[in-house]
Amino acid sequence: MSNELERGLEGVLVAESDLSYIDGSDGTLLYRGYHIEDLATRADFEEVLYLLWHDELPTRAELETFTEKLTADQHVDDDVLTAVADMAAADADPMDALRTAVSLLPTYDPESDADTDDAAVGRRQGRRITAKIPTILAAFDRARRGKEPVEPDDDLGYAGNFLYMLTGTRPDDVAEETFDMAMTLHADHGLNASTFASMVIASTMADVYSSVIGGIGALSGPLHGGANEDVMEMLEEIDEAGADPVEWAKEARADGRRIPGYGHRVYQVKDPRANILESRLRDLSDASGDTTWLDYTTAIEGYLADEGLVEKGIAPNVDFYSGSVYDHLGIPTDMYTPIFAMARAGGWIAHILEYQSDNRLIRPRARYTGRTDADFVPIDER
Numbered sequence: 609m610s611n612e613l614e615r616g617l618e619g620v621l622v623a624e625s626d627l628s629y630i631d632g633s634d635g636t637l638l639y640r641g642y643h644i645e646d647l648a649t650r651a652d653f654e655e656v657l658y659l660l661w662h663d664e665l666p667t668r669a670e671l672e673t674f675t676e677k678l679t680a681d682q683h684v685d686d687d688v689l690t691a692v693a694d695m696a697a698a699d700a701d702p703m704d705a706l707r708t709a710v711s712l713l714p715t716y717d718p719e720s721d722a723d724t725d726d727a728a729v730g731r732r733q734g735r736r737i738t739a740k741i742p743t744i745l746a747a748f749d750r751a752r753r754g755k756e757p758v759e760p761d762d763d764l765g766y767a768g769n770f771l772y773m774l775t776g777t778r779p780d781d782v783a784e785e786t787f788d789m790a791m792t793l794h795a796d797h798g799l800n801a802s803t804f805a806s807m808v809i810a811s812t813m814a815d816v817y818s819s820v821i822g823g824i825g826a827l828s829g830p831l832h833g834g835a836n837e838d839v840m841e842m843l844e845e846i847d848e849a850g851a852d853p854v855e856w857a858k859e860a861r862a863d864g865r866r867i868p869g870y871g872h873r874v875y876q877v878k879d880p881r882a883n884i885l886e887s888r889l890r891d892l893s894d895a896s897g898d899t900t901w902l903d904y905t906t907a908i909e910g911y912l913a914d915e916g917l918v919e920k921g922i923a924p925n926v927d928f929y930s931g932s933v934y935d936h937l938g939i940p941t942d943m944y945t946p947i948f949a950m951a952r953a954g955g956w957i958a959h960i961l962e963y964q965s966d967n968r969l970i971r972p973r974a975r976y977t978g979r980t981d982a983d984f985v986p987i988d989e990r
């Protein structure tokens with residue numbers, strides 16, 4: 609047994625996985641062997657979900673059956689929607705509301721009593737969760753704007769349906785395709801903190817619901833999925849103050865503050881997903897004539913590169929450009945992390961099922977540094 613302490617489990621191998629391959633030194637990301645650039649631009653998110661949950665990309669017939677089931681599962685029980693509206697009325701944080709709503713789902717799951725080692729049930733429950741998250745999130749955002757939920761439209765795909773349920777209007781092709789691409793880019797990323805959290809829970813043979821709820825909790829933190837909102841808040845702060853983005857970045861560095869959307873445990877170069885999102889942001893900015901966020905982010909990126917941050921392996925991650933893209937689609941800032949969860953649920957579920965297929969309880973240990981000679985003193989004598 610090794611006595612080496614690896615803080616943050618950096619570099620520690622804890623599992624084998626066929627799901628995503630990352631080369632952090634050259635910025636390569638593959639899902640089951642396919643390049644992220646191909647999947648993002650040439651496959652729909654439903655194909656990517658299928659790829660993650662089965663071993664291969666679907667044929668057209670397989671995709672049709674899969675999509676029909678996913679779409680049918682998008683409907684959410686009225687009791688859950690009522691709870692979602694109550695949370696919106698109480699001004700709940702959207703990630704809290706999502707976590708709580710997913711906790712309610714097993715009550716209405718026809719297979720909630722099934723054995724947790726039945727992989728077919730786990731797969732169906734994973735599909736139900738993934739299908740219902742967009743419906744829950746859209747209903748939550750509408751409720752806080754005093755609007756009724758919009759029923760999912762069976763003719764729209766996963767990404768298009770979310771935008772439709774959020775706004776009540778069918779999205780145009782650019783918005784639908786952009787959001788679909790963003791979903792694919794966020795779907796999986798090896799043993800990131802939220803995926804690992806859900807695997808730890810799954811390793812006790814708890815059900816898929818409990819595992820996904822743990823993933824949502826872990827994703828919410830500012831060091832992980834929460835960073836996309838922090839990036840947008842940074843851009844808004846710069847804009848509202850009429851500040852120069854380079855001066856802002858200079859000051860942040862001088863104060864020793866971390867730049868949100870920068871740095872990554874695995875990548876030492878710019879995240880390949882940030883490159884794809886940057887290029888989409890460029891297209892959206894050109895089309896709308898509003899280049900504000902593009903100008904700010906590229907100015908900050910240029911300054912930090914000149915400062916040698918990238919040479920130190922601290923480069924833009926996926927969160928640096930995603931928020932600006934979502935803002936162009938009219939999505940409120942506090943929904944960015946929840947929609948990350950919506951995409952990442954696909955990856956959590958794939959890892960949960962993969963790990964449980966050859967399960968061993970995850971239980972590391974800590975080096976004990978406490979005292980060993982405490983004399984017990986009765987409470988009234990302390």
Ligand SMILES: CC(=O)SCCNC(=O)CCNC(=O)[C@H](O)C(C)(C)COP(=O)(O)OP(=O)(O)OC[C@H]1O[C@@H](n2cnc3c(N)ncnc32)[C@H](O)[C@@H]1OP(=O)(O)O
Binds near residue numbers: 833869873925
């Ligand atoms: C989807 C995702 O989860 S992607 C990550 C999203 N999170 C963020 O964007 C938040 C900002 N980034 C960070 O806090 C970190 O880069 C993390 C949490 C992502 C990775 O952290 P770790 O791998 O543990 O790196 P660690 O925190 O040890 O930092 C290593 C060094 O890089 C520096 N560093 C890391 N990130 C940043 C940053 N965003 N800005 C400035 N410096 C940074 C640290 O200060 C540290 O420097 P030091 O060695 O001189 O003290």
Ligand SMILES: O=C([O-])CC(=O)C(=O)O
Binds near residue numbers: 801
């Ligand atoms: O992999 C990580 O550590 C963070 C993550 O989830 C991602 O980059 O998508």
